[in-house]
């Protein structure tokens with residue numbers, strides 16, 4: 001294996017908030033110079049203060065700033081940044097961005113455009129995965145989109161089914177259909193929503209699993225065809241298909257199931273020529289009938305919000321791996337050298353009001369810090385990945401996630417006790433947050449017993465909100 005090294009020494013981070021700060025931290029540890037970009041709403045933001053240099057992109061709306069490909073490339077050229085880390089969201093899975101960077105001779109810290117394209121369309125991705133022998137939820141992802149054909153396929157799959165926008169993401173353009181009588185109306189509204197959100201109204205149909213767990217596998221590939229998996233995360237605790245608390249490893253996994261899912265995830269990545277950090281999402285049947293059945297859902301071709309729980313249980317820095325792989329290094333270790341140590345949880349702290357249907361909240365953070373004094377907690381047990389500091393203003397322009405509280409313990413119950421203590425030690429005032437909701441979740445008896453599935457929050461709604 002001959003290495004084609006392409007080192008760089010200045011990295012632009014095309015993102016904001018906690019992930020921009022997170023990437024800056026590792027880049028700096030590796031001796032790289034960092035360039036932040038910002039919109040007018042973020043001129044004073046923490047990621048701007050932390051980077052070595054910062055470049056204004058434009059006004060607050062994302063399409064004129066964090067999504068403005070030409071302005072970002074211009075900023076990289078102006079500051080001599082040879083590489084761009086996209087974070088998650090924004091341009092991280094935009095193949096036009098990756099192609100534009102290739103043309104501009106700037107290194108993209110992420111997979112090739114072809115791999116993003118292969119997974120960007122859910123229908124096409126399912127076809128490729130079936131060819132690679134990755135198990136799929138029974139369903140239809142064909143080209144014939146006539147309502148009659150779709151209804152016929154739904155019948156064949158058997159109700160309830162889930163309609164999903166082929167081009168969808170972020171929980172949008174999805175609907176559960178209980179029976180044939182409800183199918184046409186659901187199809188029409190799903191198509192409208194998908195057309196509006198993604199400019200594309202193609203649908204796929206899946207068997208709706210009534211009680212699935214969301215278990216995803218972190219994979220990593222280098223340019224030389226080496227690939228490993230970093231075990232799994234359980235992200236079943238979701239509200240409206242959005243993750244709230246994640247953990248690693250997934251409770252109740254047997255070594256055989258872990259190995260089978262890891263293998264399938266690596267096969268998925270290699271089938272599309274993947275490079276870098278990726279996540280293969282699976283649904284695990286938690287109905288009790290078949291607790292070893294797992295099905296490919298999608299691959300996210302970027303670093304995930306919840307990557308820190310994997311870092312906590314493996315002792316690896318995934319952003320460091322991303323940067324090294326982007327510089328042309330081979331993976332630093334083999335599958336056999338990776339092992340799980342203990343257990344980790346992540347809770348997402350949002351500026352939102354659970355009492356008002358989780359409406360995003362704004363304001364000035366009068367107090368914001370993790371008060372470990374007297375909590376009995378130490379810094380190796382608790383990590384706060386934050387995009388804000390005390391005194392910062394929280395605007396309504398972007399995703400309301402303020403920070404992520406990540407904990408580690410020798411086992412699940414120790415880690416959960418630590419999560420509860422850490423949530424209590426988080427002192428936040430001035431902006432309404434979901435901290436109380438997170439505390440109710442983390443101390444819920446059923447959560448303690450690891451009775452996890454994607455309807456957990458819905459089931460216990462009355463005691464959680």
Ligand code: ADP
Pocket residue numbers: 137162164168169170171172206207208209210212214238241281283297298454
């Ligand atoms: P998105 O790309 O919009 O996030 P996904 O396909 O990843 O959409 O699905 C998001 C969530 O929806 C999953 O985590 C799961 O909770 C639920 N879900 C998706 N497909 C199914 C299915 N076939 N049966 C039951 N739940 C599903």
